Amino acid sequence: MLQNIVIGQYIPVDSPLHRLDSRAKILCLLALAVIVFLANEFWSYTALVTTVILFVVLSRVPLKFFLKGLLPIFILIIFTFFLHAFFTNEGAVLFSVLGFSVYSGGIEQGVYISVRIGSLVVFASLLTLTTTPIDLTDGFESFLRPFKRFGLPAHEMALMMSISIRLIPTLLLEADRILKAQAARGADFAKGSLRTRLETLTAFIIPLFVRSFKRAEDMATAMDARGYRGGEGRTKLRVLKWRARDTIACIIVAGVGVVLALLRDF
Amino acid sequence: MKQTKTFRLVMYAVLGSMAAALMFFSFPMPMFLSFLSIDASELPVLFAALLFSPIAGIVVAGIKILLYTLFMGAGDPIGMVSNFMASLLFVLPVAYVYRHFGSVKGLIAGLGLATVFMAGMMALLNYLVFLPAYTWLMDFDLGSQGLLSIALAGILPFNLFKGLFISLLFIPLFLKLFPLLQEKSYGAHLQRKTAANQ
Numbered sequence: 080m081l082q083n084i085v086i087g088q089y090i091p092v093d094s095p096l097h098r099l100d101s102r103a104k105i106l107c108l109l110a111l112a113v114i115v116f117l118a119n120e121f122w123s124y125t126a127l128v129t130t131v132i133l134f135v136v137l138s139r140v141p142l143k144f145f146l147k148g149l150l151p152i153f154i155l156i157i158f159t160f161f162l163h164a165f166f167t168n169e170g171a172v173l174f175s176v177l178g179f180s181v182y183s184g185g186i187e188q189g190v191y192i193s194v195r196i197g198s199l200v201v202f203a204s205l206l207t208l209t210t211t212p213i214d215l216t217d218g219f220e221s222f223l224r225p226f227k228r229f230g231l232p233a234h235e236m237a238l239m240m241s242i243s244i245r246l247i248p249t250l251l252l253e254a255d256r257i258l259k260a261q262a263a264r265g266a267d268f269a270k271g272s273l274r275t276r277l278e279t280l281t282a283f284i285i286p287l288f289v290r291s292f293k294r295a296e297d298m299a300t301a302m303d304a305r306g307y308r309g310g311e312g313r314t315k316l317r318v319l320k321w322r323a324r325d326t327i328a329c330i331i332v333a334g335v336g337v338v339l340a341l342l343r344d345f
Numbered sequence: 346m347k348q349t350k351t352f353r354l355v356m357y358a359v360l361g362s363m364a365a366a367l368m369f370f371s372f373p374m375p376m377f378l379s380f381l382s383i384d385a386s387e388l389p390v391l392f393a394a395l396l397f398s399p400i401a402g403i404v405v406a407g408i409k410i411l412l413y414t415l416f417m418g419a420g421d422p423i424g425m426v427s428n429f430m431a432s433l434l435f436v437l438p439v440a441y442v443y444r445h446f447g448s449v450k451g452l453i454a455g456l457g458l459a460t461v462f463m464a465g466m467m468a469l470l471n472y473l474v475f476l477p478a479y480t481w482l483m484d485f486d487l488g489s490q491g492l493l494s495i496a497l498a499g500i501l502p503f504n505l506f507k508g509l510f511i512s513l514l515f516i517p518l519f520l521k522l523f524p525l526l527q528e529k530s531y532g533a534h535l536q537r538k539t540a541a542n543q
Contacts (some may be wrong), residue, residue, distance in 0.1 A: 088416060099430050141389055154386045160485040166485070192484045204420075210413045221403045235354060240357035243365065247416065284388065287363065288522055295359040299352035307351055 088148075088207035094139035095324070096209045103220030103325035104206050110140055111202045114336045123342040124191055128333050131198050140208045149197060150203035156193045163189035204278045216240040217319055233326075234310025250291070257286050346510050360389040361408025368413050370514045372498070377503045388518065389509045393438035395452075395519075402440055406432035421540045427467070434506060435463040452519060453512075460508025464488065467501055472496040 096104070118127045120142050135145060149156075169184025207215070220237035258268070266279050364386040371384035386409055394402025410429045442455030478491045487495075 123452040151417075155479070155483070159485065162483065162485050178420055188484070196482060207415060215415060218388075238360065239354055239358040239404070240411060243362035243412055244356060244415070246359060247366060247412065251364055251369075254366060277513055278387070278517075280514065281521075284385065284514070284518060285521055288389075288392070288518070289525070291359050291363055292356075292526070295352070295356045298359075299349065299355040302351050302355065303349060309474075 088144075088204070089211045090140045090144055090208050092139050094137060094209065094220060096125065096134070096138040096205065098324070099209075099328055100319055100321050101210050101214040102319060102321065102323045103223060103328050104210055105215070105218050107221070107328055108202055108206045110329075110332050110336060114332070114339055115198050115202070117234075117343050118191075118195065120344040121266040123339050123344070124194055126335070126338055126342055127198055128194060131201050134205055135201065138205055138209050140205075144208055145201055145204055148208075149200055152196065152200050156196050159196065160189040160193045163192060212244045213241060213317075214319075216244065217315075217317065221319060234313070238310075246294075250287075253290060254283075254287060257283055349488060353397060353401070356397070357393060357404050358408065360405045362412060364389040364405060364409035365412035365416070368409060369417075377499065377506070381499070382504045383507055383510060385511070385514055387435060389437050390516055391439060391511070391515055394436045395443055399437050400442045402436040403433060406436065423475055423478045427470070430470060431463060431467050431504065431507075433499075435459050435511070438462050447521070453516065456508070456512040456515065460505060461507045461514060463508055464501055464504035468496045469499040471500045475527045 115127065118124045135142070164181055164185045165179050167185035167188045168180070168182050170182045170187070173183055173186065174181055177266045211216075216237050219240075220233055221229060223233040223236065261268075261279070261282055266282060268276070268279050268283070270276075271279070367388065368384050368386035371382040371386075390402055390406045390409065393405040406429055409432070410425050414425055435460070438459035439452070439455040442458055443452050445451065446454065472492050476487075476495060480487050480492075
């Protein structure tokens with residue numbers, strides 16, 4: 080559990096998708112989120128599924144990580160499928176169970192909508208699986224920068240995000256340490272009445288808070304001591320660079336959109 | 346401790362990642378709908394809102410939900426938005442009521458009020474926005490009667506329970522931690538109060 084969270088979603092393999100600029104990937108995801116809804120009949124859905132499979136293969140991320148991303152939404156997909164299978168009354172009657180007639184149109188619609196939701200999730204997973212959280216934050220910051228003149232603190236937001244991302248593994252490690260320390264003193268977090276459980280939970284959360292406050296204080300002092308004074312004129316260790324392949328990726332996604340728009344049934 | 350801008354930035358970030366970390370340990374409640382799960386991630390958000398400002402609460406809630414999305418995947422964007430809204434609807438009333446009264450009684454009143462307010466508003470928002478968004482995604486019309494019954498029978502009691510759960514966790518935490526923090530005079534409004542006394 081701890082190990083799973085520490086590495087986050089990012090799968091460090093080398094692939095064409097990994098090498099893309101995070102800004103290009105964010106733009107492509109936004110476009111794909113719209114494109115998915117263009118599909119509305121057999122051939123456009125076939126094109127959509129082909130695109131999904133192609134991108135998944137291109138990412139060289141093992142399939143099980145996509146399935147893990149689908150897990151939280153799995154109930155919704157199954158539910159959607161059966162809802163359509165039983166309540167959409169189109170096409171020929173295939174069979175009847177307990178007074179419900181299942182129509183071919185219902186099955187078809189159920190499969191289509193499940194594919195639509197599934198594709199959305201896979202596209203979103205592609206972004207987080209092939210991009211490190213820090214790169215994503217940098218990408219978002221560069222999109223937010225133009226809004227600076229309207230008073231949006233883009234630099235501060237990105238800085239806070241980077242600090243938080245860095246702190247997640249540290250905090251989880253610390254939480255683990257506190258849990259073990261309390262367990263060594265005989266605390267049992269899974270037993271007892273609701274009242275005792277709340278009390279033991281408090282005994283876990285209070286040290287976590289106290290240590291975090293201390294950590295924030297130290298970090299702020301360290302930053303001030305090193306002369307941190309906001310985003311003005313600050314340079315970066317890692318600079319995002321838009322390359323030809325990023326433009327090509329955007330063109331490919333636009334092409335997918337055009338194909339689906341042509342195939343769809345108006 | 347002098348409260349610099351850097352300190353506040355770092356503090357929001359720390360509280361935000363704490364909230365996200367607590368959110369990883371969420372668990373579904375057996376008596377409620379399976380997609381509703383409960384966690385203690387509102388505690389750092391509450392702390393930010395009470396110690397610093399309501400805006401700080403919004404910032405920390407935003408960091409929390411973004412981090413969670415980055416680490417757990419963006420499979421359920423509607424759920425993310427509704428979780429963020431629930432945070433704000435709960436934390437902001439607590440912050441305003443507490444600031445007005447500034448005592449433990451004020452805090453308890455604020456938590457009670459916020460629980461009812463958040464549960465009511467979330468039922469309304471689910472009925473008007475989030476559930477229709479899901480049914481739109483599923484391309485299936487549940488009918489306004491169906492939506493209403495999910496909102497009233499499923500969402501409303503869940504959020505009342507969630508508010509109560511967070512309040513029960515937060516009160517002892519607040520009682521134990523706040524004297525300590527006051528001593529260090531964190532928090533803009535606490536500082537202002539001491540300045541006014543002098």
